[in-house]
Amino acid sequence: MAEIVLRIVGNPGDGVISSGDIFTLASARSGRYVSTYRAFPTEVRGVDQSLFQLRISSKKILTPSDNEDILIAFNEKTLRENITSLKQGGILLFDSSETDNIFEEYSNITKYFVPISKLALEFGSIKTKNMVALGILSGLIPNLEIKDILKDDIKRRYETKGEEIIKLNFKALDAAYDYARKNLDKSTILETLNIEKSGKKLIMSGCEAMAYGALVAGCRFYSGYPITPATEIMEFLAKEMPRLGGSVIQCEDEIAAITAAIGASFSGVKSMTATSGPGLSLMSEALGLASMAEIPVVIVDVQRGGPSTGLPTKTEQSDLNLAIYGTHGDTPKIVLAPINVEDSFYQTIKAFNYAEKYQIPVLILSDVSLGERRECIDMINLDEIEVIDRLKPVKTDENKYYSRYKITESGISPMATPGERGVTYIATGLEHSENSAPSSKPEVHAAMTEKRFKKLDTAVHDFLAAKKYGDDDARFGIISWGSTSGAVLEAIDQADKLGYKIQALYPRTVYPFPSDWINDFLRNKDIVLIVERNYSAQFANTIVYRCTCLNKNLQIHNLMKYNGEPFTTNEILSKIDQIIKGQYLKFTTHQPGLKI
Structure with missing residues (x-):
């Protein structure tokens, strides 16, 4: 067996997502490829289940997989909701603290009824039952050799909570591992499972990949308003961008977020914002401003279920029409759609290159399942990445007068930075002439509309469409x-x-x-x-x-x-x-x- 699929299910608050994240990181750091899917309710203590699915493989993974080899269920309700997706010959690990007299009719699976909650109390705290589950899982798959890596990741995750919390989790993990090795049947396929290691990898989520790609592309300004599921981008950049001399601003709403990004770009700084469907609806008018004023800006839409508030933690691809057509007037823009985590990194760099080169708004359409998915990607050689900056005016004796919106064969005209001597101009949402003066003349509007769309005609030759x-x-x-x-x-x-x-x-x-x-x-x-x-x-x-x-x-x-x-x-x-x-x-x- 070259791979295995694990699913953990339970109620919100059972530590399903945190335990899945820890096991994912440890598996990746051990040299295997991973891909995840997670689902949880909108409410902190909602009635719906929390679910984490992890696929571990010795080769690159296309999708987090359908059915699991191992199902860990913390209660009977979530067990019943997920038992049918367990593969024939699969392995069930169930918290039998309340009952173990269920699903006896399933004879084609291996069942481990372990009193996980009771063991957690014995080991120190009911809150450690997710660590107990991870310890038992590690004991059932000894060839993964990740228990020490798990400890390292637990220490990193909980270092701000203090040494006592870390020791408590270590105790639960070690005791559960020993319990599994001593008490559970080791004749299953897990005992001899050997997923080959495939070298050092990077692991990140789709949102982190887009944030990292923005930094590599030279983005030094981010403005956003918190919204599920795009907030992870802002959280990542808030930590990393200041180290590179950039700024992150949390705005009062999405309209302020995109207009701040447009303003920063106008001042000469590569800029980005990120949102989801409801926020993109609010940003629509400002997209027209960026298009009319020919100001580069990148907008990420991590799509979720709609319409209205919809399903903040569930996935959908229903913002396509909004992204393409969602502003009034004839508005040139570019819309990209990454297919996986690695592609999210590279497509974000392309988004900035396109925005800067063609002085145009560029949207990236991700979604919940991709934005929150964690995958391993091969190490990135930053020296091989092309980063493009906007075209600047060059003043010569033959070119004494600066026309910001000069009509050119490509549709691209040099963009000056405010404060440069001799190249001042006005940038507004009003239609304008080549020298940026407001104009409502029919021939000017026709010529400028054609100029703006000519950039798209030029851009299509750059695309790997x-x-x-x-x-x-x-x-x-x-x-x-x-x-x-x-x-x-x-x-x-x-x-x-x-x-x-x-x-x-x-x-x-x-x-x-x-x-x-x-x-x-x-x-x-x-x-x-x-x-x-x-x-x-x-x-x-x-x-x-x-x-x-x-x-x-x-x-x-x-x-x-x-x-x-x-x-x-x-x-x-x-x-x-x-x-x-x-x-x-x-x-x-x-x-x-x-x-x-």
Whole structure:
């Protein structure tokens, strides 16, 4: 076995997320690849479960996986909600402090009924029951050799709480480890499990990757308003950016956040803000200001379930139309969609390069499942990363007069920093002439609109707008975007083992829309499945509207999910199988929020 999938479930307050984070970090620091998924209710002590899923592998991971090999459940309610996802032959570790007389009918799994809560009390405190679970887990998988790394990570996590808290957690971990080695059956696959180490890695979440990418790109100003799930970006930058001479400001609302970022960029500093759907709605007018005044700014939207307050801790891809069309007037902008944590880092650098080069607002569409996902990525060579700065005016005898909005072949005109002698200009949301003077003349507005959009015509030659995956000769294609792509790629790999030849296309830039790439992809396909996480098929409708290569013989199918959960590989594979077998018209699902 080259990998293993672990799921921990319990009530909010059981330490599910913290124990999952600690085990994830230890597994990564031991040299393995990891990928996580976590879910928790909006309320601190909500009625819904907390869930943490971790996939550990010796090779790169495309998606956090569908079903688990090990299920750790802290109570009967969460056990019943998750037992059906445990693989046949899997292992259940259940806190039997209250009862152990359940699920005797499940004979195809190994059951460990351990009084985790009672042991935690014996070892010092009920609050350490998550450490007891980790200790038992470490004892069941000795070849991972991560107990000492776990201790190091526990010490780092709780160092601000004092030495006594650290010692208490150490005691629970050690005692539980010894309990497992002495009392639990060691004849399972876990005893001999050996996931090979694959060298030193970086581990970070999607939000951390975007924050780190911003720093590498030269961002030195961040303004934001706290909002789930984007706040982690501000928290990361608040610690790291001042060390590099930058500033982080917590504003009173999202309107102030984006206008502060635009103002800082106007003054010559690379700037960013981050939000989620409700905040992006408020930022829409200011996006038009950045576009009209041709001021670079990067905006991250970590999408969550909507509309309105919606589902702050659940995932969705329903802000696509808002990101592309969400401001009044003809507004050029660029919208990027990273597919995983590593891509989040590099796409953020590209976002700043595009913003600075083309003097335009650039949006990055992440989401809860990607922003909070932790993954291992290979070490980054910063010397190989290209960082682009905005075009500055050069004063010569032939160029004595500065026209900030000079019409050029590329649409890009030099941008001066306020205070530079001889290159002053006015930047407002009013339409303006080449020399920045306000103007409402029809010919000026027409010329300036064309100038602003000419930058997009120039920019498309810079983009790696999309990528393909799979067999070029395949007549069955799948199109997805953003974080959904990982599950699609893994489904294609599994479909290949079933004899199905399928190719995927996943856009990296969703606006300007990659029509040429998609037309070329559709031209060689008989069947296309479009996969996305929203009810209204926003990306699919854009394809139908913008792409010309839709011949009458091309079968187009949609798979949309809108229940707040990410796609599983099995959901996509099942849809592939039904389409190929011609059963798609009969397909029904018992899972709410899955639409075909």
